[in-house]
Amino acid sequence: xxxxxxxxxxxxxxxxxxxxxxxxxxxxxxxxxxxxxxxxxxxxxxxxxxxxxxxxxxxxxxxxxxxxxxxxxxxxxxxxxxxxxxxxxxxxxxxxxxxxxxxxxxxxxxxxxxxxxxxxxxxxxxxxxxxxxxxxxxxxxxxxxxxxxxxxxxxxxxxxxxxxxxxxxxxxxxxxxxxxxxxxxxxxxxxxxxxxxxxxxxxxxxxxxxxxxxxxxxxxxxxxxxxxxxxx
Numbered sequence: 001x002x003x004x005x006x007x008x009x010x011x012x013x014x015x016x017x018x019x020x021x022x023x024x025x026x027x028x029x030x031x032x033x034x035x036x037x038x039x040x041x042x043x044x045x046x047x048x049x050x051x052x053x054x055x056x057x058x059x060x061x062x063x064x065x066x067x068x069x070x071x072x073x074x075x076x077x078x079x080x081x082x083x084x085x086x087x088x089x090x091x092x093x094x095x096x097x098x099x100x101x102x103x104x105x106x107x108x109x110x111x112x113x114x115x116x117x118x119x120x121x122x123x124x125x126x127x128x129x130x131x132x133x134x135x136x137x138x139x140x141x142x143x144x145x146x147x148x149x150x151x152x153x154x155x156x157x158x159x160x161x162x163x164x165x166x167x168x169x170x171x172x173x174x175x176x177x178x179x180x181x182x183x184x185x186x187x188x189x190x191x192x193x194x195x196x197x198x199x200x201x202x203x204x205x206x207x208x209x210x211x212x213x214x215x216x217x218x219x220x221x222x223x224x225x226x227x228x229x230x231x232x
Contacts, residue, residue, distance in 0.1 A: 004166045004199055008217045011041050014190050017155055017216075018047050025110065025153035025186055026054040027179030030083055031063025033171065035159040035192035037220050039066055051075040053110070053151055055103065055178050057084040068096070077151065079103035102131075105148055107181060112150035114184025114213075119149040156186025159220075160209075163193035164200070167214025168207045176208060183213045190216045 018024075024042075028034030034054075042050075043066060050073045057078055058065030065084040067073050075097040081087040090096035101109060108120050121138060125131030126146040136147040158179040161172035169191060171179055183189050191214050 004211070006165045007167045007211070007214060008165055008196060008219070011037060011218050014038070014216050014218045015041050015045055017188050017190065018042055018045060020047060021049045022047070022155065023051040023053065023153040025151070025156040025182050026052065026064050027156075027158035027177065027182040028058065028063055029055050029174070029177040031058045031065070033159050033175035033177045033179050034058065034063040035157050035220075036063075037218065038157045038190065038192050039064060042067065043070060043072070048072045049074045051077070053077045053153055054182070055079055055106065057081040057087040059083055060086050071095070075099070077101060077106070079106050100131075101148070106151075107178060109148050109151040110178070110185045111181045113152035114181055117150055119147050121145045121147055152185050152187065154187050156182045156184075156189045158182050158189070158191050160191050160193045162195045162197060162202065163191055163214075163217045164197050164202050164211070165217070166199050167191060167209075167211030167217050168199075168202055169193075169209040169211075169214065170202060170206055171208055180209050183209045188215050189213055190218065192218050192220050194220050 026034055052073050054064060057068055057076060060069045068084060068087050073096055077099045079101060081098060091098045102124060105122060105124060112120050123143045123145045126137060126144045132146050138145050160169040162170040196219055
């Protein structure tokens with residue numbers, strides 16, 4: 001089997017793609033499925049004025065919520081922020097902008113961005129003054145609908161149970177959540193993997209996210225991936 005392009009890099013190399021003022025899309029639900037090492041490294045590098053796109057704001061000390069706790073985020077696009085009281089405080093005080101999007105609509109907006117669509121059309125929220133504010137509306141038959149724009153990011157970050165050298169991914173049960181669609185919607189997609197194996201080690205029928213969507217794979221803390229090269 002011909003060996004494909006090797007995408008495994010160090011955390012230091014991956015951090016070269018992060019900068020102030022950028023947009024980051026992240027996988028995870030309440031912290032489950034979010035990449036802990038990448039989030040810690042973003043904090044340590046001091047990246048600020050971030051726009052975050054993801055399901056929620058985690059908890060103050062778990063998941064993506066740590067970036068909010070340390071006031072590195074200027075805007076959040078999410079379905080809810082209730083599990084992170086600091087996010088609510090920053091929103092109420094005007095220190096952080098929050099754009100709410102219903103969970104299913106949010107997922108579809110990310111998916112649309114990943115497949116190259118400009119947006120989606122839905123009747124959900126069309127008659128709600130708050131949800132429809134500033135959005136184009138359209139009538140399809142008897143239904144008034146709102147146009148929800150697609151979402152993309154400069155970098156998408158996600159967490160996988162297992163990755164091979166090419167970036168084919170498997171997730172751990174519910175940690176799969178939004179990760180597959182997040183992987184599609186980043187200009188640059190970086191995966192933190194709990195286990196990294198040689199190309200060809202993962203059964204094709206088990207792969208959830210194909211490596212074509214992945215640009216970099218970084219080992220999670222404590223993962224030893226160098227053995228894969230020693231056996232080539």
